[in-house]
Amino acid sequence: MHVESFGAAEGVAYVEDFAYVKDVAYVEDAELCEQVRAGDPRAFHVLWERHVAMARQCAIGCTRGSAADAEDAVSEAMLGLFQALRGGRGPVGNVPGYLRVSVRRAAARTAARRHRELPVAELPDLPASENGCRVTAYFDVACAREAFLGLSEQRRIAVRLLVLEEKGAGQIGERLGIASSAASSLVYRAKEALRAGYLRRHVSPADAECADVMDRVVASLRGRSVRRHTAAVSSHLHRCAACREGGRQLRDVNAGLPQRVRGEGVRAAPGGRVAAGVVRRTAGSGTAG
Ligand SMILES: [Zn+2]
Incomplete structure (x- = not known):
């Protein structure tokens, strides 16, 4: 997902707004979160730029090297963060920590959706999971x-x-x-x-x-x-x-x-x-x- 995915009308126009990005370069994550909650999508773009590399690294670790699954997990986590903030929820400061949790969950869901078996060696006799997955x-x-x-x-x-x-x-x-x-x-x-x-x-x-x-x-x-x-x-x-x-x-x-x-x-x-x-x-x- 790129920034456009969560709303071209409000996203793309601001992506090129380098003056804004420069202005907020030293603003804390907590303040940016507040700005997103207040309805300013430009602040989310800054959060995205700051943390997407970390989220990708975390996702690759969670998806055992599958670049496609990792990208899906990052997209889902970022979209979740955006929606949470716009809904008045989400992190108040620790954005990386919030994203890591979201990425791990999204990676598990992505793996389940794809019905791909993760290679876990030496562990036979899997426990019956409640949902049978x-x-x-x-x-x-x-x-x-x-x-x-x-x-x-x-x-x-x-x-x-x-x-x-x-x-x-x-x-x-x-x-x-x-x-x-x-x-x-x-x-x-x-x-x-x-x-x-x-x-x-x-x-x-x-x-x-x-x-x-x-x-x-x-x-x-x-x-x-x-x-x-x-x-x-x-x-x-x-x-x-x-x-x-x-x-x-x-x-x-x-x-x-x-x-x-x-x-x-x-x-x-x-x-x-x-x-x-x-x-x-x-x-x-x-x-x-
Ligand atoms: Zn903490």
Whole structure:
């Protein structure tokens, strides 16, 4: 999509308005967003110019190198940003963060629409996705796989033994040279870390502060105490629209995951394979009791 796509009448005429572009070259994103909300499409052109390269880079990462899909995702995200701002919504300042979230979502939707299977190696036995779409399942599995690879080696071994070899806590403990109770606890922590990591991969924060806030939102959603940081997180969420949007997205994804259950461990592993299975499995199955 080029700037013309969202309204030739209001777009093209301004694209050539270099005097305006020069005037706003040093204006903050937040101010430009306000100008778009107030009905000035020239400000959106400036936002576009500033952030389209970043959005493309992010989209290429999300679409596994497909230039056409990446361009679709960028167009959809940019159009979404424009419509949100014109509707009085959208980011108040963190435009890159907002766009990253939008691009990731758009890339997933684009992949689903095209019904193209994303190449995710070494992850057989996809979980049944609620809407029956295999591409959505692959997207989920890709997130789960990344989360799995982010675990410590000991936790990865524990998950592999649990899911691939269907070992119980005693056998996992023997293999790792730790007590059965420690193995059960290790498996519990590994599963929770996997779910938190899976959630975390659904958002792409713009900077370190936003990343820290998203980490705390994930921790909170997974039932870990973040009380000490509540004021700082609230304050950030109040001023950062991208993190608010990210938080909403994380809450939705988390609603589909088993909730944290104290004492959840392992006895006999039911069916399913590798990370995706562990992420999706209901809290009750595999409870040590
Ligand atoms: Zn933020």
